Amino acid sequence: MTHSIPQLRSVNVTRYVTPLREGGSMPAIAEADDQFLYVLKFRGAGQGRKALIAELIGGEVARALGLKVPEIVFAHLDSAFGRIEGDEEIQDLLKASVGLNLGLHYLSGSISFDPLVTKVDAQLASQIVWLDSFLLNVDRTARNTNMLWWHKELWLIDHGAALYFHHSWNDWDKPQRSFPNIKDHVLLAQASELTNVDEAFRAILTSERIRAIVSLIPDEWLTDEPAFESIGQHREAYIKFLETRITNSDFFVKEAQYARESLI
Structure with a gap:
């Protein structure tokens, strides 16, 4: 039997909205160029790319099994994105995360x-x-x-x-x-x-x-x-x-x- 696995969409991050400081890897709510909000997981955070790999595999395995998981997207972060951020800790995180990150569709009101x-x-x-x-x-x-x-x-x-x-x-x-x-x-x-x-x-x-x-x-x-x-x-x-x-x-x-x- 052939199973169809959808390809992940790619978006460009346009606006850093707010950090989610309860997460150990400092995820954040961010807006992308498709006008949607995402919970952004950064490659420059503590566990780095390995956490993104686990997020991707875990989320898509769960989806394949019929469980509810927010849409996962590849989120591109431009090198100029963090320059206007006033918080030094967040600025360092953004600088370390230039390139390909991972986003989960933000479930507003959840x-x-x-x-x-x-x-x-x-x-x-x-x-x-x-x-x-x-x-x-x-x-x-x-x-x-x-x-x-x-x-x-x-x-x-x-x-x-x-x-x-x-x-x-x-x-x-x-x-x-x-x-x-x-x-x-x-x-x-x-x-x-x-x-x-x-x-x-x-x-x-x-x-x-x-x-x-x-x-x-x-x-x-x-x-x-x-x-x-x-x-x-x-x-x-x-x-x-x-x-x-x-x-x-x-x-x-x-x-x-x-x-x-x-x-x-």
């Missing part, structure tokens, strides 16, 4: 998901827990849910902390990588349908689909990685990790189920 206020059904909770187990996403906890309630639907944001192994590439190709952080997942208690979700999601995330998603990563984000001799090897490593992870999904599904049993 509110942060509160698990005490909004209940998530078992199917959706299981889908999100499966996704975060698959991607090794450490950042979907009660303290920081990284989910928004918008137009009566749950939207997933901020996957920049996923795929954390790529900050060192140590043992990245282990077929069964433990993910103990799943015990802290905000939706784990409701995730009673993991086995059924695993079967459905394995059928969606074919090798063809994984390759199509990883192919979206710009070459310039894959340069200067000492663990690999070429951009091609670097890209293939992401593909191999995701393919190996999906092949061994029973391991992380059981890990999540055991963590859930301990929790409830």
